[in-house]
Amino acid sequence: MSSLPRCLYVKEILGCLATSRIIEIDENSEKYFVMEELRPILKTMSITANLLTFCNQRKDDIIELLDINGPNGYCVHSKTGLVLFLGYCVHSKTGFGGVLTARRERDIDSLIQIELFQDTPDLKDKLESGLSYVEYGSGEGAVILEMAKRFPKSQFTAVDYSTDAISVLQQKILDQNLTNVQGIHGDLHDLPSDWSEKYDVAYIRDVIHDVGDPVKATNEIVRSVKRGGVVSITEVAIKGSNQREQRDDPVAPQFYLYSTCICVPESLNQPGGVGLGCTSGQEKMSKILMEGGIPKDSLEMYFKSAQNIVRYVYRK
Numbered sequence: 483m484s485s486l487p488r489c490l491y492v493k494e495i496l497g498c499l500a501t502s503r504i505i506e507i508d509e510n511s512e513k514y515f516v517m518e519e520l521r522p523i524l525k526t527m528s529i530t531a532n533l534l535t536f537c538n539q540r541k542d543d544i545i546e547l548l549d550i551n552g553p554n555g556y557c558v559h560s561k562t563g564l565v566l567f568l569g570y571c572v573h574s575k576t577g578f579g580g581v582l583t584a585r586r587e588r589d590i591d592s593l594i595q596i597e598l599f600q601d602t603p604d605l606k607d608k609l610e611s612g613l614s615y616v617e618y619g620s621g622e623g624a625v626i627l628e629m630a631k632r633f634p635k636s637q638f639t640a641v642d643y644s645t646d647a648i649s650v651l652q653q654k655i656l657d658q659n660l661t662n663v664q665g666i667h668g669d670l671h672d673l674p675s676d677w678s679e680k681y682d683v684a685y686i687r688d689v690i691h692d693v694g695d696p697v698k699a700t701n702e703i704v705r706s707v708k709r710g711g712v713v714s715i716t717e718v719a720i721k722g723s724n725q726r727e728q729r730d731d732p733v734a735p736q737f738y739l740y741s742t743c744i745c746v747p748e749s750l751n752q753p754g755g756v757g758l759g760c761t762s763g764q765e766k767m768s769k770i771l772m773e774g775g776i777p778k779d780s781l782e783m784y785f786k787s788a789q790n791i792v793r794y795v796y797r798k
C-alpha cells in the first residue's frame with residue numbers, strides 16, 4: 483500500500499493550519515510549530531471554530547481517507563449532506579452539485595462577463611452569430627444553461643464525469659425547453675476519438691485540478707478544439723506558490739479545506755490520481771497546461787484577485 487495519498491492529504495491539512503496561522507512554519511526548516519501564546523486559545527478552540535465545525539461534518543469521511551487501509555479518495559458528487567462554502571455550513575438536499583449551482587447562479591452575470599468576455603470580447607459576437615461550444619466538467623450546468631439561453635444560435639454540449647450531475651442537467655434542459663444544449667456523460671481523460679477539432683470554444687471551470695491526470699485532460703481538451711478556436715480555462719487560485727507566501731491571505735485556509743475535503747479526494751479517486759488540489763498556484767498550473775499541449779507563447783493568463791481565479795486562454 484503506497485503512503486503517497488496519505489502524504490498529499492497531510493500536506494493540504496498542514497497548509498490549512500499554516501495559512502490560518504494556527505501553526506507556524508519554522509524559518510530555518512520545513513518544520514511546523516504552535517506558538518506559545520496561541521496554545522491557551524487553541525485549548526478553548528475559539529479560533530478554530532469554523533474549521534472544526536466543517537471537519538466535524540466530514541470527520542468520518544476524512545478519518546477513512548487518512549487510514550492507511552482506507553480508500554484513496556471519493557467522488558464528491560456521491561457525498562451528500564453538509565459541505566462548507568465560504569466558511570459556512572450549508573444544508574444541501576441535492577449534495578455538492580446543488581450547492582455549486584446555487585453559488586454560480588447567484589453571480590452568473592459577472593461570472594460570464596469576467597470568465598468569458600472580459601479578455602476575449604470577440605467571443606460574444608461569434609456566439610451571437612452561432613458556434614459550437616463545449617463545457618467540460620459542467621456539473622449540473624449552471625453556466626452552460628445560461629449561455630444556451632443567451633445565445634440561441636449557438637450549439638452547446640456539457641460533459642461531466644458524474645452521471646448524477648448529468649442526469650440533473652438533462653432534466654433541467656427538458657424542464658426549460660432548451661433545444662440548443664445537450665448533456666453527455668464523459669471523462670476528460672478519454673474523449674471520443676472523433677472529437678478532434680470539433681468545437682469552436684471549450685470552457686472549463688474549476689475542474690483541471692480535480693481530475694486524476696491534468697496533463698492528459700488538457701491534451702484532450704486541446705485536441706477537441708478547432709484551429710482558430712478558443713480554450714478558456716478558469717481555475718480557482720490564491721496568490722503565492724507555497725504555504726509561507728500564502729500565510730497572510732485570509733482566503734487561503736478555506737482553499738486548503740476545500741482541497742482536503744473536495745478536490746484531492748476527487749482526483750485520487752480517478753486514474754492517474756495526482757491529487758493536485760486547488761492550492762497549487764498559477765506557476766504549477768501553467769506548467770501543466772503547457773505540458774498538456776498549450777504552447778508557452780500562446781498561453782494567456784489573467785489573474786483576478788477579487789474573484790480568486792486565474793483565467794487561462796489559448797487561441798489555437
Ligand SMILES: C[S@@+](CC[C@H](N)C(=O)[O-])C[C@H]1O[C@@H](n2cnc3c(N)ncnc32)[C@H](O)[C@@H]1O
Pocket residue numbers: 559582583586618619620621622624641642643644647668669670671686687688689692693694748752
Ligand atoms: C468543482 S466542480 C465544478 C463544476 C462547474 N464547472 C462549476 O464551476 O460549477 C468539478 C466538476 O468536474 C467534474 N469532473 C471531475 N473529474 C472529471 C473528469 N475526469 N471528466 C469530466 N468531468 C470531471 C466533477 O464531476 C465536477 O462536476
